[in-house]
Amino acid sequence: MAAGLLRRVLDLVELLAGHARGLPLQTIADSLDIPKSGAHRLLAELVSYEYVRQDPDSGRYLLTTKFATLGLKHLANSGVVDVSQSVLNRLAEQSGELVRLAVVDYPRLVWVAKAQGARSGLRYDADMGTEASLSTSSTGIVWLASLSDEEAVELVLRQGFRPPGTAGPNAPRTIPALLALVAEARARGYAWVHETHAAGTAAMAANIIHPTTGHAIGNVSIAGPSARLTEAERDRLAPDLMDAAATLSAVGPLSDYLAALSGRRARDEVRSA
Template sequence: MTDTKNPIQVSERIFHTIECLAQNGAMGLQELSTALDLNKSTVHRILNSLICMDYVRQDPETAKYSLSFKICGLSNQILSQNSMIDIARPFIKELSANSGETVHLVQLDGINATYIDKVEASQNSVRMISMVGKSIPLYCSGVGKAILADMPDAKIESIWKQSFIQQLTEHTVTRFVDFMNLIEETRRSGYALDNEENEIGVRCIAVSLKGYNGKSTYAISISAPKDRMSDARILLLREMILKTKHQIESNVY
């Protein structure tokens, strides 16, 4: 059969199965077969292989398949090798405590930014849709604009052209010329804003962080409901986040 002769195709199908289960949770064989557009016998072989390797388990009562915590173990091992998390952690905890809001740490990942750490607000908390390991496009996020602002214009345009630009909210900027105006404003002010461009009701202020290579491959943000993020308060938070940026980068070098 084709999937036993082409190792690349087999790998692709295995990872698509893992991604499908990660996105949807527990699924039955027929559900997976339909979602993956593969026949049930092929999906069954893939699932059996993943079960043998402890990446998937099957509920004996519902017969549905779901990912095991072994996947979480892999992600934790990857994150544990990122020294920026260890360096930044005490400072973003302090920033969250002082601001009373949720603070994120992200890393550049191609045309996206990936959340690698998060400190939830300790009080007045509104839970954000963000989670460690989740990616967010650069073009519609404060952290993304903060990172992009440190890049040459040609590089920004290249990333823009590779991105799937879509109107996520009524505030999402979808014209490149308008986006570059925001980048210029970020460069002038030293921080970036997300004005409900990715999630309605949430505003963010963000700054880039330089890694060991001297390039801005990280960023931190303060996120809060828009009723707690007036322009006047953003000016107060600006001082906090710029101070945190200086503290973190001083410990990197």
Template structure:
């Protein structure tokens, strides 16, 4: 089957407020910055007039979401945005109940272990927690980028494998299926075949498909939601440098990751299930 054009996305919903979208674009930009940005650079990246960006930054500053270094004239993200996310997670007890199992897997393997959860509504999966094994000197940076590549990350594949392919395809098309490396799959038929294989064996592999020099294995967390049947509520992944773990080595770790996800699925907080409802709830 022919490849789908990268970045193919449905049209945006009309009922949106542009200024809110732009404010969150600024938050996302600053979240990825170590040294912050001056107003002019933010305006350039957003392709907006400086006066508009200045008003947006003043609003975010008044809400204590960003702060301005008066001497350097640069803007930085505050920790308030992180605090809001942590407060939300804390009320569901997700981190408390997952930490022990994730830490154990990281220490036993010596590698980076991450937890991603499916957002209410079933439209997005996001990183929320990570643990790195203490026995290794060479480690992978557990960066929390906003978007998980659904066809390139083992985490994305593990989640999509639990969905009907029609629903998985909608999510893929919304995000786009462009290649991250020369090893990324961009053919719908190839992606479908792999997702079917992931569903059969219970875990997904990604070997230099999302980032050169990095491989990962991931398995879905299946929990009985209040809707009844087990649904995917999150994914646990284990990542390692390819000079330390071959594809076969990572595949052999699949059973350990699956054991962790079974443990988490059995103890997934009821509060989180109540908030989420049945997964996935596709919104047209």
């Protein structure tokens, strides 16, 4: 398959992944800036392999569960969830909040596993498999803290700052504001954000460090309503969070897999060559 055609197929899949109810053919063609006939050929090919289906009533095209199945199968075979779930469950029980595992898939940071500690009342939750916002989430900030300021800024500018109205009232809008949060995370040893990712929420995160390279290859976080996850609660939970991160860092197979996924070792070898 030609590189240009493959890129269009992947763009199409990513577009449909963001619209669970599907999209009409014309909207797909307009979004991808390709002729309607070209979009129809791509969709027909994906339909033939059962990765996409067309709703017979609305005519909309949507992804089947086949891509999700592949992703889940890959995670299962990697051992990431099996190895980490008991650690996440324990931290969720200790905190009574949502605990998530994010992995570095350079230059992205993706949530791949979670445990919910809140049994009643206010619950904060988020979809797995989504890319973390580097500038507003504790997950993103703590990873940026493991990098140089130059690389951190480069990654955030590549992803983009969250537009006004799509993040919390304390979300950083400038590079100095972003670097201030990053510096605080470096000094503290973990990230803490309050109403940056979304209004009424707070979160904290610590990096999972590869035992040999010293690179951050993922992180573990606690997130919840800001009315409950206060600074006092943050201080109480910090030792538990750091212990969970240290435990995950010490698991050899998990660390090796995440290090390979992040691509950091390969990039460093190229830079030092």
